[in-house]
Amino acid sequence: MRDVLRSLIELLDGDAARPVALCRVIGTSGSAPREVGSAMIVTADDIVIGSVSGGCVESALVHSAREVLTSGTAVVEHYGVDDPDDPAPGLTCGGQIEVLVEPVAPTEERRRHLSRLATALDADEPVAWATTLTDEPDWHLATQAARTPWLRLDRDVADLLTTGRSGLIGVDDCDAPSGERPRTFVQTFAPPAxxxxxxxxxxxxxxxxxxxxxxxxxxxxxxxxxxxxxxxxxxxxxxxxxxxxxxxxxxxxxxxxxxxxxxxxxxxxxxxxxxxxxxxxxxxxxxxxxxxxxxxxxxxxxxxxxxxxxxxxxxxxxxxxxxxxxxxxxxxxxxxxxxxxxxxxxxxxxxxxxxxxxxxxxxx
Known part of the structure; x- marks a missing residue:
């Protein structure tokens, strides 16, 4: 994500600002080509910045990005082992990846969020970026100094932030009331434990x-x-x-x-x-x-x-x-x-x- 953040901020700023699709790897298994958090940006005119798989599934993601930009609704795509008899795209490395594709509008809220993230990264301040895997994802930032309680997930986010791990939370929690704990991707920018x-x-x-x-x-x-x-x-x-x-x-x-x-x-x-x-x-x-x-x-x-x-x-x-x-x-x-x-x-x-x-x- 670090390698595309500046480009994302630039695309959402100024008179020429326009919505873009942000694709991020939120889960991997096996011999995945890129790590969790790898990102790719797709614009409405098919400009592609970054990579999530080294070329294996990028074309399919461009198609998903177009649909997301049209509908305004985020989706989670799954890609597995490449099968020559299956027309669906796959990974030649034999692994599996899960990719969040979400529309990012040039709103003041989104620009402010990305600016805060960039500022934290420039200052080498550990920061966690939580994104709900909902139709219209919510974004929340957490740092060691500011762990604003959010949907009762602050402890989980803080744990990932402390140990420098990225991952999914809010899964299989049967104790939480319905709708209170959505499946959430937490991307952490911090040294691992x-x-x-x-x-x-x-x-x-x-x-x-x-x-x-x-x-x-x-x-x-x-x-x-x-x-x-x-x-x-x-x-x-x-x-x-x-x-x-x-x-x-x-x-x-x-x-x-x-x-x-x-x-x-x-x-x-x-x-x-x-x-x-x-x-x-x-x-x-x-x-x-x-x-x-x-x-x-x-x-x-x-x-x-x-x-x-x-x-x-x-x-x-x-x-x-x-x-x-x-x-x-x-x-x-x-x-x-x-x-x-x-x-x-x-x-x-x-x-x-x-x-x-x-x-x-x-x-x-």
Whole structure:
């Protein structure tokens, strides 16, 4: 969306302003050609700016855009695997995408909204743009400083904004009164939450894949080059060969650590664990600090940390043993237990089974 925003503003401004159709990818699955939020503009005279699929379905979207501009009603188009026997357009990459096609009129409200969005992006201010998937979409902006309650979705929007994720909300919410919670696309312009995994073992590989699927930027760091390879961790955004404590020190110095950064130490080796946790616990920047290990390992590691000078107030921030008690043992099961704890702590949730409680299941 960033690459077409200026063009969109220009088309809606001035004496030559005219309605345009805005096409945005709101959902993907499989090997999709473009990421969620990719955008394309189509004018009434068939000027096309931007791309949503790299050329696979653009022609079909131009046709949809014409209809949307004529009717004034937004539509959601779905495109799947290309089938040579099906005349409908498809994706040769084998994925699926969902595209919102909406008319954007040159009104003062729309221009003001887009101007606020551009101002936030120019200032590197995290911002979320919520669009209802209704016939006549409503637009709402949310920033960290201004989370105006809107259709009781402000908590969901704030969560996406905090973690730097874009996605759909308002789906399958049976607790909300009819018409109060429409299906809504939230496009977030913010750095994704980070997950730093210390170690290069099977548990780290499983958690790196799960973390990536949750929209986190995953870093695997280990001092052993034979284990810390991109081939062993294909879903990680980066694999760093370095002593973990030195890596965290450098990241803190560079200002790359924030309250949305989680670090999980999973090496089972005191020569890595103790100095790495010492650096992490001494900083107030990390949002979550955890370490894998048995009760015996935790007791021994805590003793070593105290001997290394870690204060009790700092040690109290350490989540170890890491993960919720789900009873799992395999790397995949342990990864789920850890990811569940990360999610629960982010929402300050109890992590208790929903069937044991009452009331709405979606927290407000």
């Amino acid at each position: 980070r997950l730093i995994l210390v170690g290069a073992n099977d548990f780290v590989r499983a958690l790196s894949s799960l973390g990536a699927s949750l929209g986190m930027r995953v870093t695997v760091v280990d001092a052993r080059p034979v284990f810390a390879t991109a081939a062993r961790f294909p879903d990680a955004d980066e694999v760093v060969v370095a002593w973990p404590d030195r890596y965290l020190t450098d990241q803190l110095r560079e200002g790359s650590i924030s309250s949305t950064t989680s670090v999980c130490v999973m090496t089972h080796d005191p020569k890595f664990d103790v100095p790495t946790l010492g650096i992490a616990l001494a900083s107030e920047q990390f949002g979550f600090i955890g370490a894998l290990g048995s009760r015996r390992t935790v007791d021994d590691r805590n003793r070593r940390l105290r001997e290394a000078g870690v204060a009790e107030t700092h040690l109290a921030r350490l989540r170890s043993p890491l993960g919720l008690d789900l009873g799992g043992h395999t790397p995949g099961e342990v990864a789920v237990a850890i990811a569940a704890q990360l999610i629960a702590e982010r929402h300050d949730a109890s992590a208790t089974p929903l069937h044991t409680g009452d009331g709405p299941i979606h927290r407000r």
